[in-house]
Amino acid sequence: MPGHLVVLSGGLDSTVCMALAAAETGSPPLALTFDYGQRHRVELDRAAGVAGHYGGEHLVVRLDTSAWGGSALTDPAIDVPAAGAGDGIPATYVPARNSIFLAVALGVAEARDLDAVWIGVNAVDYSGYPDCRPEFIEAFRGVARTGQKRGVEGNPVELRTPLIGCTKEAIVRLGVAHDAPLQLTWSCYLGGDRPCGTCDACELRARGFAAAGVADPALA
Amino acid sequence: MPGHLVVLSGGLDSTVCMALAAAETGSPPLALTFDYGQRHRVELDRAAGVAGHYGGEHLVVRLDTSAWGGSALTDPAIDVPAAGAGDGIPATYVPARNSIFLAVALGVAEARDLDAVWIGVNAVDYSGYPDCRPEFIEAFRGVARTGQKRGVEGNPVELRTPLIGCTKEAIVRLGVAHDAPLQLTWSCYLGGDRPCGTCDACELRARGFAAAGVADPALA
Numbered sequence: 001m002p003g004h005l006v007v008l009s010g011g012l013d014s015t016v017c018m019a020l021a022a023a024e025t026g027s028p029p030l031a032l033t034f035d036y037g038q039r040h041r042v043e044l045d046r047a048a049g050v051a052g053h054y055g056g057e058h059l060v061v062r063l064d065t066s067a068w069g070g071s072a073l074t075d076p077a078i079d080v081p082a083a084g085a086g087d088g089i090p091a092t093y094v095p096a097r098n099s100i101f102l103a104v105a106l107g108v109a110e111a112r113d114l115d116a117v118w119i120g121v122n123a124v125d126y127s128g129y130p131d132c133r134p135e136f137i138e139a140f141r142g143v144a145r146t147g148q149k150r151g152v153e154g155n156p157v158e159l160r161t162p163l164i165g166c167t168k169e170a171i172v173r174l175g176v177a178h179d180a181p182l183q184l185t186w187s188c189y190l191g192g193d194r195p196c197g198t199c200d201a202c203e204l205r206a207r208g209f210a211a212a213g214v215a216d217p218a219l220a
Numbered sequence: 221m222p223g224h225l226v227v228l229s230g231g232l233d234s235t236v237c238m239a240l241a242a243a244e245t246g247s248p249p250l251a252l253t254f255d256y257g258q259r260h261r262v263e264l265d266r267a268a269g270v271a272g273h274y275g276g277e278h279l280v281v282r283l284d285t286s287a288w289g290g291s292a293l294t295d296p297a298i299d300v301p302a303a304g305a306g307d308g309i310p311a312t313y314v315p316a317r318n319s320i321f322l323a324v325a326l327g328v329a330e331a332r333d334l335d336a337v338w339i340g341v342n343a344v345d346y347s348g349y350p351d352c353r354p355e356f357i358e359a360f361r362g363v364a365r366t367g368q369k370r371g372v373e374g375n376p377v378e379l380r381t382p383l384i385g386c387t388k389e390a391i392v393r394l395g396v397a398h399d400a401p402l403q404l405t406w407s408c409y410l411g412g413d414r415p416c417g418t419c420d421a422c423e424l425r426a427r428g429f430a431a432a433g434v435a436d437p438a439l440a
Contacts, residue, residue, distance in 0.1 A: 063283050063324070070331025089369045096327030099367050103323040104283070107316030111290025131367040139366045142359035147319050147351040149309045 002115040004029045004160075005108060007101050008058075010046030012185045012205055013120035013163055016171050018054060019180035020162050021118045028056025030114060032105055036097070037066035037074045039191050046186040053181045061104055070095045073189060080189045083203035089128050090200060092189055098131035102140050102159070109157045110150055116158040125168040125208065127200045137161050168208025176214060183217035195219070222335040224249045224380075225328060227321050228278075230267030232405045232425055233340035233383055236391050238274060239400035240382050241338045248276025250334060252325055256317070257286035257294045259411050266406040273401045281324055290315045293409060300409045303423035309348050310420060312409055318351035322360050322379070329377045330370055336378040345388040345428065347420045357381050388428025396434060403437035415439070 006021050008014045008031040021029045031051035035044055044060070051058035065074050072078040072091040081091050098121065105117040121132040130136060141159050145151040163171055175182050187205040188195035195202050195218070209216040226241050228234045228251040241249045251271035255264055264280070271278035285294050292298040292311040301311050318341065325337040341352040350356060361379050365371040383391055395402050407425040408415035415422050415438070429436045 059288065061283070061287065063281070065327065067281065068279065068328045068331045070327070089372070093369055094327075095330035096323050096368060099323035099363055100320070100327060103316050103319035107285065107290075107314075107320060108288045110315035111288045130369060130372045133366065136363070136367040139359065139362035142362055143319055143356070146353065146359045147356040148316060149313055149350060152309070152350045 003027065003112070004116045004118060005105055005112075005114050006031055007105055007117065007119040008033050008047050008050060010043040010048075010050060010185060011120075011187050011201075012168075012175070012182065012208070013122060013171055015050050015120075015182065015185045016175040016178070016180050017118050017120035017163060018050060019175060019178035021160070022054055023178055028054040029118070030056055030108070030112065031058045032108060033058065033060045034101055034104070035060055035062040036094070036100075037064040039073060039076070039080075040186065040189055041191055043186050046184055049184040050181055053184065059108065063100065063104075065094060065097070065100075080199055082198045083200045089130065092127065092200065093129055096131070098129075098136070099140070103143070106144055106148060106157050110148055114157070116160050118160040118162070120163050121161055122163040122166050122171065124166060125204055127204070132164075134161075134164055137164065167211070168204055169211035172208045172212040172214055176212070183220065185218055223247065223332070224336045224338060225325055225332075225334045226251055227325055227337065227339040228253050228267050228270060230263040230265070230270060230405060231340075231407050231421075232388075232395070232402065232428070233342060233391055235270050235402065235405045236395040236398070236400050237338050237340035237383060238270060239395060239398035241380070242274050243398055248274040249338070250276055250328070250332065251278045252328060253278065253280045254321055254324070255280055255282040256314070256320075257284040259293055259296070259300075260406065260409055261411050263406050266404055269404040270401055273404065279328065283320065283324075285314060285317070285320075300419055302418050303420045309350065312347065312420065313349055316351070318349075318356070319360070323363070326364055326368060326377050330368055334377070336380050338380040338382070340383050341381055342383040342386050342391065344386060345424055347424070352384075354381075354384055357384065387431070388424055389431035392428045392432040392434055396432070403440065405438055
């Protein structure tokens, strides 16, 4: 089975994605993590923990998006809003974040001769980010087909999004079923010692665990 | 006129693109340059010179693609071939390079509220890179429409590729007509004191100047 790559943030969704990829391929995927200047830097340690759990290579790519700003997650001048604070796309949206992640992931996959890139985006219980939706992923499949040597040769790097239609409840259940190390994950947008419990990410996560009837092991 | 962004490598094509964008908008575009671990690092100095010539902001983004390799331009273990050394996509292809450049450019443009991203790709007298072709650019327009807040709001960042159908001769002529600072540009893939004269990039450039009947001012 050729190798796969998983975009791993250290959060719940990407960790469950890692578990699914490892189960399918039978070998540890390459874990790709971005240090993009996010304020919740504890994510990076958690990503390292999850990658270590699976035992494959962990590649951390640094790209400081705070150099151009535009997001509450990278710009100290913009506050992270409390959950449900507004309609539409929230202030935690990072311009082109998943485009950048997927472009780098496609490059790494091609350079390392890996057959698929997995990303844990989901468009059901999510924060309203446009770059988590099926139409965006489909557009990026077009990029893989047209913009890469492998695509031109008829063997594009595959983009896998197994969680895209899942509720948070379903993601928690999948993680439990696949023994994903959920106790190592971090979702909170703030970088405190403990999850804040009030941001969008904390609220979505809490609802998912509650609906699945599972205690969140990261809060133990 | 809202601001524009130009992906500026410091080479001939991107410098002519800069001249066209400056002429159209009447104000200095934001110049975006990537330090991606390229062996021809003199490019970066030339890009700074060109950006300085126009007087707008110059944003240099560092993303070390040599961390994953796969290209003669970033991996010291792979030699840069002489011009015409083989058919198909050459060893100087950098996996997903223009995808990464465009993804970051779209993010910067959205964060800075700029209306267009210009990139000097061309698919006529070029090196055979898949990510210089119209079908790739069209796929990336789909990414701008579906993956960004602005796209969802019906006002996607525009991707401008004025050179995509131009021969090198036409690009040289356009540059001369728009007073582009061609003397500041660098095309050679090798990082020597002078262009090598034998790599693909040198050969394409020389043919373009010769066909246009213009002496290359960078060789003066």
